[in-house]
Amino acid sequence: MVIKLSGGKLYDPAHKIDGQVTDLYIVDDKISKTAPANKKIDHSYAIDDCIVMAGAIDMHTHIGGGKVNIARTMMLEDQHAHPDARSGKFRSGNGHIVPSTFSTGYRYAEMGYTACFEPAVLPVNARQAHMEMADTPMIDKGGYVLLGNDDFLLRMIQQGASQTAVNDYVAWLLDATQCIGVKVVNPGGIHAFKYNQRRLDVDEISPSGVTPRKILTVLSKAVHDLGIPHPLHVHASNLGIPGNFESTLSTMTAAEGLPIHLTHIQFHSYGTEGDHKFSSAACQIAEAINNQPNITADVGQIMFGQTITASGDTMMQYFGHEHANPKKWTIMDIECEAGCGVIPFKYRDKSFVNALQWAIGLEIFIQVNDPWRVLLTTDHPNGAPFTSYPHLIKLLMNRSFRNDVLSAIHPEAQQISNLASMEREYSLYEIAIMTRAAPAKILGLTDHGHLGDGAKANITIYRKQDDIEQMFTKPIMVFKNGELVVENGKVTKTVQGITHVVKPEFDRSIEKPLKKYFDDYQTIAFNNFRISSDEMAECIGGEIQIHPCKLN
Amino acid sequence: MQFNDVTCPHCGLLCDDLTVEVNDLSVQLKNNNHPLCKQAFEDASFNSGQIPSPLVNGSPATLQQALDAAAQLLKNSKQPLISGMIGDIQTCRDAVALTEKVGGVVDHANGSGIRINTSVMQRMGEVRTTLAEVRNRADCVVIFGAGVLENFPRLYERILTPAQSLGNDATKNKKIFLLDRLDKNEIPSIKNKGAITYFQLEAPSLDSIAHKLLEVINKPIEIFDEIDDTLQILIDLHQTILNSQYTTFIWAAGEFKSDIAEHTVQTMTQMIKQLMEKVRCVGLPLGGSRAEVTANQVATWQTGVSLPVAFMSGAPIHNPILFDGMKMLQNKEADTLVWITTYNSNDNPPETDIPTIVIGHPKMKCANDVDVFIPTGIPGIDHRGLACRTDNVATLPLKSIRTSQLASANDVISQLSQLL
Numbered sequence A: 001m002v003i004k005l006s007g008g009k010l011y012d013p014a015h016k017i018d019g020q021v022t023d024l025y026i027v028d029d030k031i032s033k034t035a036p037a038n039k040k041i042d043h044s045y046a047i048d049d050c051i052v053m054a055g056a057i058d059m060h061t062h063i064g065g066g067k068v069n070i071a072r073t074m075m076l077e078d079q080h081a082h083p084d085a086r087s088g089k090f091r092s093g094n095g096h097i098v099p100s101t102f103s104t105g106y107r108y109a110e111m112g113y114t115a116c117f118e119p120a121v122l123p124v125n126a127r128q129a130h131m132e133m134a135d136t137p138m139i140d141k142g143g144y145v146l147l148g149n150d151d152f153l154l155r156m157i158q159q160g161a162s163q164t165a166v167n168d169y170v171a172w173l174l175d176a177t178q179c180i181g182v183k184v185v186n187p188g189g190i191h192a193f194k195y196n197q198r199r200l201d202v203d204e205i206s207p208s209g210v211t212p213r214k215i216l217t218v219l220s221k222a223v224h225d226l227g228i229p230h231p232l233h234v235h236a237s238n239l240g241i242p243g244n245f246e247s248t249l250s251t252m253t254a255a256e257g258l259p260i261h262l263t264h265i266q267f268h269s270y271g272t273e274g275d276h277k278f279s280s281a282a283c284q285i286a287e288a289i290n291n292q293p294n295i296t297a298d299v300g301q302i303m304f305g306q307t308i309t310a311s312g313d314t315m316m317q318y319f320g321h322e323h324a325n326p327k328k329w330t331i332m333d334i335e336c337e338a339g340c341g342v343i344p345f346k347y348r349d350k351s352f353v354n355a356l357q358w359a360i361g362l363e364i365f366i367q368v369n370d371p372w373r374v375l376l377t378t379d380h381p382n383g384a385p386f387t388s389y390p391h392l393i394k395l396l397m398n399r400s401f402r403n404d405v406l407s408a409i410h411p412e413a414q415q416i417s418n419l420a421s422m423e424r425e426y427s428l429y430e431i432a433i434m435t436r437a438a439p440a441k442i443l444g445l446t447d448h449g450h451l452g453d454g455a456k457a458n459i460t461i462y463r464k465q466d467d468i469e470q471m472f473t474k475p476i477m478v479f480k481n482g483e484l485v486v487e488n489g490k491v492t493k494t495v496q497g498i499t500h501v502v503k504p505e506f507d508r509s510i511e512k513p514l515k516k517y518f519d520d521y522q523t524i525a526f527n528n529f530r531i532s533s534d535e536m537a538e539c540i541g542g543e544i545q546i547h548p549c550k551l552n
Numbered sequence B: 001m002q003f004n005d006v007t008c009p010h011c012g013l014l015c016d017d018l019t020v021e022v023n024d025l026s027v028q029l030k031n032n033n034h035p036l037c038k039q040a041f042e043d044a045s046f047n048s049g050q051i052p053s054p055l056v057n058g059s060p061a062t063l064q065q066a067l068d069a070a071a072q073l074l075k076n077s078k079q080p081l082i083s084g085m086i087g088d089i090q091t092c093r094d095a096v097a098l099t100e101k102v103g104g105v106v107d108h109a110n111g112s113g114i115r116i117n118t119s120v121m122q123r124m125g126e127v128r129t130t131l132a133e134v135r136n137r138a139d140c141v142v143i144f145g146a147g148v149l150e151n152f153p154r155l156y157e158r159i160l161t162p163a164q165s166l167g168n169d170a171t172k173n174k175k176i177f178l179l180d181r182l183d184k185n186e187i188p189s190i191k192n193k194g195a196i197t198y199f200q201l202e203a204p205s206l207d208s209i210a211h212k213l214l215e216v217i218n219k220p221i222e223i224f225d226e227i228d229d230t231l232q233i234l235i236d237l238h239q240t241i242l243n244s245q246y247t248t249f250i251w252a253a254g255e256f257k258s259d260i261a262e263h264t265v266q267t268m269t270q271m272i273k274q275l276m277e278k279v280r281c282v283g284l285p286l287g288g289s290r291a292e293v294t295a296n297q298v299a300t301w302q303t304g305v306s307l308p309v310a311f312m313s314g315a316p317i318h319n320p321i322l323f324d325g326m327k328m329l330q331n332k333e334a335d336t337l338v339w340i341t342t343y344n345s346n347d348n349p350p351e352t353d354i355p356t357i358v359i360g361h362p363k364m365k366c367a368n369d370v371d372v373f374i375p376t377g378i379p380g381i382d383h384r385g386l387a388c389r390t391d392n393v394a395t396l397p398l399k400s401i402r403t404s405q406l407a408s409a410n411d412v413i414s415q416l417s418q419l420l
């Protein structure tokens, strides 16, 4: 099958293409810049005046695993308020804030996304996370496995295990849970909360006998040594606490210069100045990112309205439960690995704190100079549902729109934010970086996120519109692996994405102490814990693609 | 042939350390002598040549004939009910898809049991924990109702009295309190469980004990005018909890009085959340012994809502009053029943005079009495599969350890869907 897309303006930052009109060919499931020899063109689309980008990639979105089902259960009214009665070859569903799996897949595709990554896969819950993602059609998937609050690793560090042994454990766990990256959430803090500790600073010794800093140093080194493309994915300490920017800065240094990705950094950029003892530290955080090239971040922008927060960070979720809206909250300790907390939340533009959170996110976007190192997320659903991305893009690209929204928020928040004076407007090229090229790069997906020869034909085409939000809401065409799956913002064909994983090499002798640990303490047999690749395909429903690691 | 690390899907704990001997079509549990577990595995056995055939109105039929007959019944149906839902993940996935396709209602055989915890989760959220966390972290355990230990046979051995524990002496030798009402018949097996402090309290019900404990937790002692033995025990228990590192409340909603169970589970959550202001306290609701957790997890992610789910309007709707499967049958609101049950030959559909299709366990007792019976393999014996544990977190693999000619339930259901 050969498809020709002629006359479109390409935005392909991986190849430094910034809006040049170029013809593009899809040959089977791949992109070609030239017409294939000796093959006839089956379909030709004239897309003059259209904007062509690679399929978008959401590298931090909570779309699978037990906490999402808890959130769905707790958001019953929202589920019912957004019915999704599809028919024929499409499955029904519902929900706006935490949609059902099929609806999630359709809506991501309808916005031009072709890959999404679940950032909090608990090892014991990995099967369920993968099953939910397998039932999420249209998009490719992947998960980051949670480490750094598990008793096995904390004991290893506390007992002075070698870095090599830690590396073997990390590699073993990635293989056993079929994940592509490693995430640490409030290092040591979820574990400490099980001992009734309610706060933990980066250099404080936790009940496990180690400091969060040590956990970060050891894990970022492991990820680096194993050659895992995605840097250690870090949800830093003290989420949501005024003054937490200091622990965020400490977290950055804990990586000791190695690559590290700080997620939903907006929630970690708070100062304590002013009458409300709550202020923006976006400037300090952006400056730190600008000065340390080993750091990447995604923002976790909040949007005003109802949502629900679902996080592994039991310690800080418990702290936040008093602000639950509606008034209900769930906290779980999980299997000597981690935990989860699920709390509904309503961000109000007339609340000083919420209004400032909104401004802080945008301030970070605008003040980080390099769009390759600041990625576009709302930490779905924690800051806002993923369907608010087109609105967020408009806020970044259109200063007068941004200032209009700013002028309606809590007046004191307006006053203390520098946002109004910030002139920067993101370009389409920069949006293509932060939603395509950069996430593909930091995940190690070499054939995604760009429009070069041989790339997977994941392509999103927008009709140029004055209203950028409208434009990004409804692409006119989306191709997934070369198949036309969305037309005029509606799914027209169902496809099944692949699960991206890494399998770094490791010394199998780590299985001996692990087996003993499972026999002595765990409630699942060691042999039943590991998810084999054929189980992924046969029982879970997610075929895997392995991405290479380069041992360092 | 002998298989190790076999998962047992017959109670919500999903113990996966079983050794099972398979000879031709007979299956025998080797390393666990609990009568409930042993019996459940024996139920899967049969002799060679006894593989049952599908039945249409009690007469042998080919699989295709049975599928055609089932499809015809569903085509004629205006309000089908898909229930039972006692199966592995894939069976539940295909059953939800079938329900959507026929615009029916899907519920679990024990839907009313699922609802109790779901509605508390919906209304106020919960504080929960998982099995390994209790095993390693808990130094104090409060069990509500002796039936918990009967119905989850290996809870005591595997979780409450572990040979080793990650914590310290206090987490290895847990303080275990069992609360129940006085007039309940003595349960002999408790006597062998030496680590348990068994309080049989003067109280009308288990529920009332829970409510009393909440009062003790919430109120200063001075407000009680008279402190009788029961109250004193609860006051002391409260003190013990306040002095412990990690207290776990264990209950099974099925042990409470059915009409007020939801209120009692809410009381459990209130107690835990109140105690959390000072100390660590968590809940471990037990259930899922008929694969309730598996069915509800699948329904929740696929449809966005918990069981029961109705598809009449095209989009999934959850309404536990309107779409309670058992009530729909009683009130004759369903006109065709698809009953799916794969683990146990005794899980018969409720008595009903509407056309009934049974897909499931090859030895179903009801096989001759229903309109269509399609025998299937048993997940974890004949087919690979996955099952969700009582704590809603762990998913365990079910192995294929026997070679039989039986189709899997999910295959049968998806073939049926294709005929519609």
Ligand SMILES: [Zn+2]
Pocket: A060, A062, A119, A264, A379, A382
């Ligand atoms: Zn997140």
